[in-house]
Amino acid sequence: MEDVMATQKVDVLIIGAGAAGMMCAIEAGKRGRKTWVIDHAKKLAEKIRISGGGRCNFTNMDITAKNYLSENPHFCKSALKRYTNWDFISLISEYGITYHERDHGQLFCDDSAQQIIDMLEKECKKANVDIRLNTKVEGVSKRDGGFLIMSNEHEIECEHLVIATGGLSIPKIGASNFGLKQAEVMGLNVIHPRPALVPFTFDQDTRDKLAGFQGIALEAVIKLGKTEFREALLFTHKGISGPAVLQISSFWTPGQEVQINLAPDTDVFELLKKAKQDQPKQEAQTVIATILPKRLAQRLSEQADCKGKLADQPDKKLHALAASINDWHLLPSGTEGYRTAEVMRGGVDTNELSSKTFEAKKVPGLFFVGEVIDVTGHLGGFNFQWAWASGYCAGQYV
Numbered sequence: 001m002e003d004v005m006a007t008q009k010v011d012v013l014i015i016g017a018g019a020a021g022m023m024c025a026i027e028a029g030k031r032g033r034k035t036w037v038i039d040h041a042k043k044l045a046e047k048i049r050i051s052g053g054g055r056c057n058f059t060n061m062d063i064t065a066k067n068y069l070s071e072n073p074h075f076c077k078s079a080l081k082r083y084t085n086w087d088f089i090s091l092i093s094e095y096g097i098t099y100h101e102r103d104h105g106q107l108f109c110d111d112s113a114q115q116i117i118d119m120l121e122k123e124c125k126k127a128n129v130d131i132r133l134n135t136k137v138e139g140v141s142k143r144d145g146g147f148l149i150m151s152n153e154h155e156i157e158c159e160h161l162v163i164a165t166g167g168l169s170i171p172k173i174g175a176s177n178f179g180l181k182q183a184e185v186m187g188l189n190v191i192h193p194r195p196a197l198v199p200f201t202f203d204q205d206t207r208d209k210l211a212g213f214q215g216i217a218l219e220a221v222i223k224l225g226k227t228e229f230r231e232a233l234l235f236t237h238k239g240i241s242g243p244a245v246l247q248i249s250s251f252w253t254p255g256q257e258v259q260i261n262l263a264p265d266t267d268v269f270e271l272l273k274k275a276k277q278d279q280p281k282q283e284a285q286t287v288i289a290t291i292l293p294k295r296l297a298q299r300l301s302e303q304a305d306c307k308g309k310l311a312d313q314p315d316k317k318l319h320a321l322a323a324s325i326n327d328w329h330l331l332p333s334g335t336e337g338y339r340t341a342e343v344m345r346g347g348v349d350t351n352e353l354s355s356k357t358f359e360a361k362k363v364p365g366l367f368f369v370g371e372v373i374d375v376t377g378h379l380g381g382f383n384f385q386w387a388w389a390s391g392y393c394a395g396q397y398v
């Protein structure tokens with residue numbers, strides 16, 4: 001029987017058995033490196049399991065550096081070229097995992113995200129990687145030729161240490177600030193982390209105005225400066241959500257207004273003006289209901305005080321109503337935070353790392369992969385592709 005407190009000697013120790021950590025472990029193991037992956041969670045890769053509504057949007061058909069946010073937008077290019085979406089697609093194909101494409105090139109498993117976890121676990125086994133769950137790190141120290149890691153289970157000596165502990169979102173399934181803290185302790189700069197791909201919330205005043213909109217979903221354009229997304233927008237009881245909102249949230253800083261076009265294919269003022277001419281007895285809300293959900297049309301018309309026949313509405317009021325649809329300005333009071341955010345923006349400063357090996361320039365032997373690094377993908381499979389690519393690349397060098 002294994003003496004649990006005896007010092008274990010491995011070549012590569014990876015902290016975090018998520019998407020990036022397992023990918024890195026597989027590659028290191030294939031190179032004959034004695035590799036352990038430890039994770040404090042009870043279950044393997046919980047984020048993969050819950051991703052994509054249980055079907056894991058594992059990559060995208062169109063991966064470019066433009067789909068990532070970072071203080072250094074060039075950093076991700078090399079890894080994304082060296083391990084592409086097609087590399088991952090061919091891996092899942094070997095395991096007979098079937099998939100389908102949805103809007104915007106997003107690829108999802110036909111069956112279940114669990115298939116991806118099972119595949120990674122099998123690949124780890126094939127590469128003789130040892131995965132240890134329920135393992136808490138209690139201390140990390142640098143020593144000649146490597147690191148010494150104290151955990152609740154073992155004392156582990158390793159030559160190379162990989163931190164793959166992900167971002168801060170969804171703490172209840174194991175997210176922690178371990179990676180960010182460890183980077184700081186080792187003297188590396190960390191770009192201020194904040195929730196991204198996250199719904200917006202509003203103050204009570206705005207919430208009162210939005211009362212009654214809950215549950216309405218529609219395609220909209222949402223804009224912040226020059227950045228815009230055209231996708232579904234959903235009104236929730238706290239604010240707004242849906243893909244369009246999640247996307248723009250990654251670009252948002254507190255205090256900024258977002259601009260929303262609820263009817264991107266229609267010039268609403270022109271529509272109302274024409275209706276006023278052609279059918280002057282009609283009400284504004286009836287006209288608006290031809291392009292927006294009825295409940296929304298009714299509330300927005302009320303809020304613009306456009307009640308009664310169109311013939312009686314001055315153009316000024318019609319303009320105001322049209323603007324509330326085509327050019328609605330909203331000031332979020334905040335976001336739902338890490339409780340629901342899909343990812344964290346910010347993280348270990350890419351200037352501290354080699355974009356080839358993912359090793360810290362100041363701390364030889366220490367590597368970071370995945371979401372813990374300041375590289376954040378748009379919604380649509382880009383974050384997993386970053387995890388696979390960064391894990392794969394570091395796995396060639398650890």
Ligand code: FDA
Nearest residue numbers: 016018019020040051052057166174178370371381383384
């Ligand atoms: P990941 O979070 O996968 O793994 C980190 C691991 O480290 C975890 O297992 C954790 O338990 C462990 N850990 C943390 N702290 C530790 C500590 N102190 N000690 C030991 N272990 C520790 N992306 C995408 O591309 N398509 C999608 O469909 C989705 N869907 C989605 C849904 C939801 C609800 C969320 C929250 C996120 C997504 N994402 C996504 C984002 C995606 O899940 C995420 O970017 C990747 O999982 C990041 O991979 P990492 O391996 O870096 O971290």
